[in-house]
Each structure stands twice: as C-alpha cells, then as structure tokens.
Amino acid sequence: MTSLxxxxxxxxxxxxxxxxRDVSQFTAAEIxxxxxxxxxxxxxxxxxxxAAAGQSLYPESEDILAISALxxxxxxxxxxxxxxxxxxxxxxxxxxxxxxxxxxIRVLRCQCEPGKALQVAQQAMLAHPSDMTLSxxxxxxxxxxxxxxxxxxxxxxx
Numbered sequence: 001m002t003s004l005x006x007x008x009x010x011x012x013x014x015x016x017x018x019x020x021r022d023v024s025q026f027t028a029a030e031i032x033x034x035x036x037x038x039x040x041x042x043x044x045x046x047x048x049x050x051a052a053a054g055q056s057l058y059p060e061s062e063d064i065l066a067i068s069a070l071x072x073x074x075x076x077x078x079x080x081x082x083x084x085x086x087x088x089x090x091x092x093x094x095x096x097x098x099x100x101x102x103x104x105i106r107v108l109r110c111q112c113e114p115g116k117a118l119q120v121a122q123q124a125m126l127a128h129p130s131d132m133t134l135s136x137x138x139x140x141x142x143x144x145x146x147x148x149x150x151x152x153x154x155x156x157x158x
Contacts, residue, residue, distance in 0.1 A: 004034040008046050023053040028061035035067045039074065047071055057075055062091055069103065078111045098124065098131040114144050 004026050011018050023031065031054040038047040051071055054064040065088040080108035085104040089096045101124035108117035121138040128134055 002030060002034050002037065004050075005037050006033065008050065009043075012043075012046055017049050018053070020053045020056055023050065024057050028054065028058040028063045031058070032063040032067045035071065039071065044071075044075065048075075055158075060091055062088060063142075065091060066100070073103070073107065076110070079105050081109065082106045096127060096129065098128045098134055101128065101134060102137065105141075114141055114148065117141050118145050131149055137149070 004023070007022070008018055013104040018129050026034075028126075031050060035047045035050050035054070038044070038050065048071065051064070054061070055068060058064045062118065065158050069081050069084035069088060070082060072078075082104065085100065085107060088100055089104060093155065105117050105124065108120060118138070118141040121134065121141050124131075124134045125138050
C-alpha cells in the first residue's frame with residue numbers, strides 16, 4: 001500500500017479529498033500505481049478523483065493517460081476513454097503499442113463506430129503489420145463495414 005493510497009483513504013474516512021497540491025508531491029508512476037490499487041479495492045470514486053488530479057498535474061504522462069483510459073473503460077465512459085487513448089497514441093507517436101491501438105479500436109466498437117474503428121485499425125496495421133491480433137481485428141472490421149454498406153441495384157427500364 002503506497003503512502004498516497006493511505007493518505008487518500010484517511011482523507012476519505014473524514015469525508016475529504018486530497019488537494020492537487022497534496023497529490024503533486026507524488027510522481028506520475030506513483031499516481032498510476034495508486035489508481036490501480038484503488039480500482040483493485042473497488043474504490044472507483046477515489047480512483048476517479050486521483051485520475052483528475054493526475055491529468056491536471058501530468059497531462060502528457062503516458063502512465064496517467066493509460067491508467068485513466070482504463071478507468072474510463074471500466075466505467076463504460078467510451079467518449080472519455082477515446083479521448084484519453086487518442087492523446088496516448090499522439091503522445092507515443094510511432095512507439096504506440098499494439099495494446100494501445102487495440103484498446104482504442106475496442107472503445108470505438110463499443111461506441112458503435114465500426115467505420116472509425118476500421119480507420120484506426122488501418123493506422124495500427126501500418127504501425128504493426130505483423131501483429132496477428134490487430135490483423136484479425138482489421139479483417140473483422142472490414143467485413144463488418146462492408147456488410148453495412150447498402151447495395152444498390154442498377155435500374156433498367158424497358
């Protein structure tokens with residue numbers, strides 16, 4: 001149990017939250033680990049508060065973006081998760097991992113946006129052409145999107 005975790009719990013018991021100033025004494029990695037510990041303890045409310053503070057303090061931190069996106073996914077906040085994952089992909093640039101791409105694709109699918117998911121899968125395949133999971137996802141999305149395109153028959157008049 002980290003000292004940040006202990007501080008958050010003791011404040012929560014008294015009905016208070018740590019200030020951003022209090023949280024600023026901790027690194028992005030410590031905040032990420034504490035958020036994970038809070039989720040494991042089913043303290044989603046505290047994890048959300050810490051995510052907000054972490055994003056305020058470390059807006060470009062891959063640690064904070066990744067764990068905050070996962071937290072949004074847990075809560076089925078697909079719009080929030082998409083925003084955070086897109087920031088993470090932008091932050092990682094060419095080093096964006098297949099794992100990050102898969103989560104972004106999943107979030108877009110959960111928003112019933114197969115066209116957008118297919119576009120992201122295409123980008124992911126360019127970055128990771130040998131990743132079989134991304135390849136499978138890309139092929140499944142291609143099939144899904146092609147099934148949704150209405151077929152128009154040519155009309156002939158006699």
